[in-house]
Amino acid sequence: MPSYTPPTKDMQFILHDVLNVTGSDIPGYDELEADFTSAILEEAGKLTSEVLAPLNVVGDKEGCRLENGVVYTPTGFKDAFEQVKEGGWPGLDMPEEFGGQNMPYVMGTAVGEMFSSANMAFTMYQGLTHGAASAILAHGSQQQKETYLPKMVSCEWTGTMNLTEPHCGTDLGLMRTKAAPQDDGTYRITGQKIFISAGEHDMAENIIHLVLAKIEGGPEGIKGVSLFIVPKICVNDDGSLGARNGVSVGSIEEKMGIHGNSTCVMNYDDAVGYLVGEEHKGMRAMFTMMNEARLGVGMQGLSQAEVAYQNALEYAKDRLQGRDVTGAKAPEKPADPLIVHPDIRRSLMEQKSFAEGARAFILWGATMIDAAHRAGDKDADGLVSLLTPIIKGFLTDVGYDNTIKAQQVYGGHGYIEEWGMSQYTRDARIAMIYEGANGVQALDLVGRKLAQDGGKHVMAFFDLVKSFIKDNSGQDEAFDKEFLEPLKVASKDLQAAGMYFMQNGMTNPNNALSGSYDFMHMFGHVCLGLMWAKMGKASREALANGTSDTDFHETKLATGRYYMARQLPATALHLTRIQSGADTVMALEAANF
Amino acid sequence: MPSYTPPTKDMQFILHDVLNVTGSDIPGYDELEADFTSAILEEAGKLTSEVLAPLNVVGDKEGCRLENGVVYTPTGFKDAFEQVKEGGWPGLDMPEEFGGQNMPYVMGTAVGEMFSSANMAFTMYQGLTHGAASAILAHGSQQQKETYLPKMVSCEWTGTMNLTEPHCGTDLGLMRTKAAPQDDGTYRITGQKIFISAGEHDMAENIIHLVLAKIEGGPEGIKGVSLFIVPKICVNDDGSLGARNGVSVGSIEEKMGIHGNSTCVMNYDDAVGYLVGEEHKGMRAMFTMMNEARLGVGMQGLSQAEVAYQNALEYAKDRLQGRDVTGAKAPEKPADPLIVHPDIRRSLMEQKSFAEGARAFILWGATMIDAAHRAGDKDADGLVSLLTPIIKGFLTDVGYDNTIKAQQVYGGHGYIEEWGMSQYTRDARIAMIYEGANGVQALDLVGRKLAQDGGKHVMAFFDLVKSFIKDNSGQDEAFDKEFLEPLKVASKDLQAAGMYFMQNGMTNPNNALSGSYDFMHMFGHVCLGLMWAKMGKASREALANGTSDTDFHETKLATGRYYMARQLPATALHLTRIQSGADTVMALEAANF
Structure with missing residues (x-):
């Protein structure tokens, strides 16, 4: 159970x-x-x-x-x-x-x-x-x-x-x-x-x-x-x-x-x-209710990834199977717990770094909805409208993938309904579909939101990233290298993709729409990268200020480093795919598929 | 149904x-x-x-x-x-x-x-x-x-x-x-x-x-x-x-x-x-039976992706929803079929290019098993042993992902059991788990197969790719650019990853094992890239020789171009992840997750 x-x-x-x-x-x-x-x-x-x-x-x-x-x-x-x-x-x-x-x-x-x-x-x-x-x-x-x-x-x-x-x-x-x-x-x-x-x-x-x-x-x-x-x-x-x-x-x-x-x-x-x-x-x-509704669905993606991760983690700590290749960690037991194995770690770190990043992203989005509704903040409204298809599409896609990763940690037991891991994947699956299937989210993002109000909101997003990097650079070499530098690279990839759309989408909108799904994902990574940079900054400051909860903040920084080193670089692949344009995507007549 | x-x-x-x-x-x-x-x-x-x-x-x-x-x-x-x-x-x-x-x-x-x-x-x-x-x-x-x-x-x-x-x-x-x-x-x-x-x-x-x-x-x-x-x-x-x-x-x-x-x-x-x-x-x-059994499971990954793709394709041709942004394709109908939309195309091309590449990969693997069993060919036996964890792990992972993509084409109807698309995903899911969970396949590949017989088999694989590129270069500029060049780049990424393991895995095996899953996937991409290059060559020759079935071979080439342009470049991301080493993966104490 x-x-x-x-x-x-x-x-x-x-x-x-x-x-x-x-x-x-x-x-x-x-x-x-x-x-x-x-x-x-x-x-x-x-x-x-x-x-x-x-x-x-x-x-x-x-x-x-x-x-x-x-x-x-x-x-x-x-x-x-x-x-x-x-x-x-x-x-x-x-x-x-x-x-x-x-x-x-x-x-x-x-x-x-x-x-x-x-x-x-x-x-x-x-x-x-x-x-x-x-x-x-x-x-x-x-x-x-x-x-x-x-x-x-x-x-x-x-x-x-x-x-x-x-x-x-x-x-x-x-x-x-x-x-x-x-x-x-x-x-x-x-x-x-x-x-x-x-x-x-x-x-x-x-x-x-x-x-x-x-x-x-x-x-x-x-x-x-x-x-x-x-x-x-x-x-x-x-x-x-x-x-x-x-x-x-x-x-x-x-x-x-x-x-x-x-x-x-x-x-x-x-x-x-x-x-x-x-x-x-x-x-x-x-x-009118779309931003909230879609943010709520993105949250479902996170919610299932989170609970699935929690259970996978417990299983990885409990289940004895195999030995740490660098030397037994539990020599008194017949085998080491799964969590000693690097590939299990990789899976758990992917799940953990996603869940915590996604949580920050969603709560940030919710504050913008509050700013829009409670304070009539038009800029916040515009920015959250831009980010809504990403919150919905990216977080439900990756959230779902992570329920699959969590289930995988259980091996055969993950496939048996008795353990409950299958349910998380089956429940999470709907979030990619309803409230606008994720392909429609990508279309909304690239076909509508990017250019909304003359592209003002995407510019505001880039400014926000740029300012954050500028304001926090040069204080801590490790933080610059581990957090700010990868964020900068990823953000530039995203800008390059936007530029590609502008230059090639006018003559043929399919050049933009063929890359819409990749764009949604790369934008999602940049958002989570920004969240991790912000969380890293907060934890770095807490540690510098002598927090008593060093474990929490050290763990936060380590989890952020994982995201920045191993997840955020996905932006480069998405950019490559986007820049390959519409030709290979649209080449076939429907009858020739 | x-x-x-x-x-x-x-x-x-x-x-x-x-x-x-x-x-x-x-x-x-x-x-x-x-x-x-x-x-x-x-x-x-x-x-x-x-x-x-x-x-x-x-x-x-x-x-x-x-x-x-x-x-x-x-x-x-x-x-x-x-x-x-x-x-x-x-x-x-x-x-x-x-x-x-x-x-x-x-x-x-x-x-x-x-x-x-x-x-x-x-x-x-x-x-x-x-x-x-x-x-x-x-x-x-x-x-x-x-x-x-x-x-x-x-x-x-x-x-x-x-x-x-x-x-x-x-x-x-x-x-x-x-x-x-x-x-x-x-x-x-x-x-x-x-x-x-x-x-x-x-x-x-x-x-x-x-x-x-x-x-x-x-x-x-x-x-x-x-x-x-x-x-x-x-x-x-x-x-x-x-x-x-x-x-x-x-x-x-x-x-x-x-x-x-x-x-x-x-x-x-x-x-x-x-x-x-x-x-x-x-x-x-x-x-002894492992290569066959695992190849059989890899085949299950393909099999579910194939049948799910076929049904998604039919649905995409039948279901009327929205209009082609470049102009109505079925103006006499209340809406255009889904297949006009670039993001649906992207999904279908991913599914199609995978299924056909995977089929070639598996049948090639089967010929090596025949060569080993029927002709006592030790080199074939060694090579297929090396490739077996990739056939099993990579093809079941991607095969599963593609059943999800196929289900997604159906929107809400994909989530309803009546349409049968959910079953393909639920059935395909087990193939990632049994006959050695895919993480274990990655471990087998990196921890055992790579170095088997002094690394002879992986060298043979690289030679095979190199010879193919060499033997087929310079005859057709487009083929060189669209097929051989991407294969060369991807193969170099794979070699760089192998080099990273050699240089860093000795001192700390976790540097290799933290990248094992990525290595399995990047190797899978190179194998499918090789298959597509071979299929492209065959179709190019058939067209040059005046085949009567031009549609089939043109479609084959177009599908191959998609794979080379949009899927194969994933090797670069996997390499980046691998080269980031074990530090971020292994940083946390189990208690701090």
Whole structure:
């Protein structure tokens, strides 16, 4: 049975030593004293490790069950959900006005990582609710907010997002679900939606579906899509529950993983829907929440990599197999633990250096979302929009790879469901797909975000890297060589790739798009390189200032050195691939594949 | 429902245009005329695509069932196994003396790829039998051969390999299964073995277990391991079946994939065993078959990548989503097919260029095994021993990655079991683990094979690359630039890595072992680069000679160009990682992870 230890210490390090949240002028950050954040994180950690983590395998094994239109969640989920609600966790970063605790998003993100590591499928019920509530918060009418938000913030009612249809995923312009306007200002929604996470279940008294549909007679394609609230059970004017609405679950999808979450086919049959925001502006309403939603998925990539790594590490320390080639390390035992072997070390260091770097990257991203939302900081908004496809695409790709590495440490035992390592890979796999498949993230990055606002945000990123290097150079030769120099090289590779796109993408956009996936990955490496340089700096300073926790900071520096020496140089390969252009990629006629 | 089209044309190209099998002086190869191999491959292809492929999903869904000591295979497996036996496929490359057809191993390998692509879990029943029969063939007494081989060659009886125990996988020296010598020359075997593929099932009247065990009073550790035949049902002197032996299935493992194969815990309780070969020489007997067994697993990596690619390609041609940025390709349809998008192309080209390169690599390896076994060619034996960990480790890693890429093309549909793409990834995953986890392959390569026979074989490999480049340079500028030059660069990277190991591995072996995994991958890339250069040459010549099949050869060249331009340059990154040495890898105390 796998276990989970919340990485609260590392989170505290990132929040306070690296991001210096308390020193920030973002509204609400002044409350984030170390004692306060520690209390929150420890409390959340306790719940996740003691209540949610033990249900992870249960959820995977039992899955969800559909009987006569009712979906039953796995044993224990309902009770655990009650505990989550009682703790007020779903409303942590929601407005007080609707029953939330109004904490910064960065705290919701840190807590969210633990929830997701402990039980990703379970956490999605509240995750989807959070997303749906955020959309109503941003675009709903005051009446809609008052009707739905208090119940959704508490998770008494949960929420869903309904975008995909059988024939359309990325290309939502092909949507067929219809909305027929009624005289009373409501709409009647008819159509089928698929892959609806938490679409139906037994843990809440009502489910508020956010549904994209086309109003009859509206513009063609993506410009005719509107967003609707479609409650499972209609809500009376006095807030009480009324009649059952015309929405029902068609089936539960049989998936590779996240079995504990009910992924449903949802049928809308003349269901009453309430327009959110303006007609035909549904995509805009949906995309307002995109940065958060995608950051949340990137976080899932990290979350599974983290918990898988923790278990692989324990196994590597426990399992006796073979001898250290440089001499037995445990001569009193029949064999040495796996962790003596260099190739096991390599794997563990890759996992560790990724997880810690990714955590810093995501929490940094969350502070920018806070700056944008709480302080109206347009630059932060622009920068996090640029980095969002990287957070989503790069972190879920590498996060997934690392669950595979963790599973590999177990040898044959990793392949047996009993040990739980297979589940981490199967659950993590979805994060590369949903909320925009990673190829679409790469397209978004190169085709849209790079040039946004005249390329201002990517310039700002390069300036940020450059300033960091400049401000911290020349103080410590080892730090310069081990951290700053590799970051500089990698950043130059990235700039060269951007330059290649500018010079060759105009004449033939395929020259840019053929390199989009590589660009997303090389940008991800530079971001993690920057995070490691920042963490290295923080640990170097802590050591210089006589910290009592030398082990933690020495380990941090050693882990950073691994990333800089062995992972960051991947940028050169990505650059080579990008600079080879579109010719070899596009050479074949479709028929000749 | 996924489908499978046997790549017989590509196999014919490799066998005849690239490897020129008919022109070889390996005994038996003169019979491999193109018409003959075509007839075999087409016949096998028909069986695999029509009979085995449709059972692949069935096997995954149903799995195997243990009831009162009897294991039931999935619906249809038994009938299909009868058809396989009737076709004589299990004995294709087995000696005629025992009922086989005595064809070269290279033919068994080509046929094996199709079997495995169509239904990997099913094919393992005969694959394990083949391995067990090969061990008896190489090390058994004449009487043992006569007793077991005719039935095993026909698959009337199947076979298994029993190595792993709960506490020992790679480190077989820790083995606890005991063999007690009896007065009649037999042994009594007692112990538990785990992860036994095809350990028990309902498709054969007897199962011949090959079991590693320690004879009481023998040497400690790995030097005290012997190999035994332990039949499920004892065989009387007249060949008839006698009493049930003391071996039984404890349970069926619940696995991530290959559900159609019964992976069993096997309990040996005073079971009658017959020594194979000499006492305490069990490992040698087992390892004689290692090259073949590992090549077979490498082939599984290819097989799943190939069939997953085929389905991803079909989906990319069919699924309409989005528009080509350079202008609509299917303006009459609501959207263009996925295949217009550069990033989908990139993914498909990676899959295609890998599969075809890997196929050539494996079939080349099989010809070396033939040369070693049929012609006693020691150089071929040495070279294929060197390349075996690469075939196993590199091809299963990249093969697995490609099943993930193929699944990704399907977006959300790839995550739903209904489409069958998840199964390819879950089945392919085991190939990275069993028959020596890939980290162990890397260790074998760097720690043992590189220096074997004074480094003679790796030198031979470099000479081979060098000669090929020299012999083919200067005839066609484009070919030099697109194929030979990248191969030269990559080969130099590989040599530089070998040099680094020599210069730094002596003082600290961890400097070599920390880079072993990267070395395995960079060596794999150079091998595939060599294969692509050879295939490119063959296609260039075919075109120059006025082949009527210009599409095939132009496509081959275009696919090769992709590999050379975008995949082969990975060697530089691996070299950088290797040359960074052991320091960052080994820096942490185990307690500080």
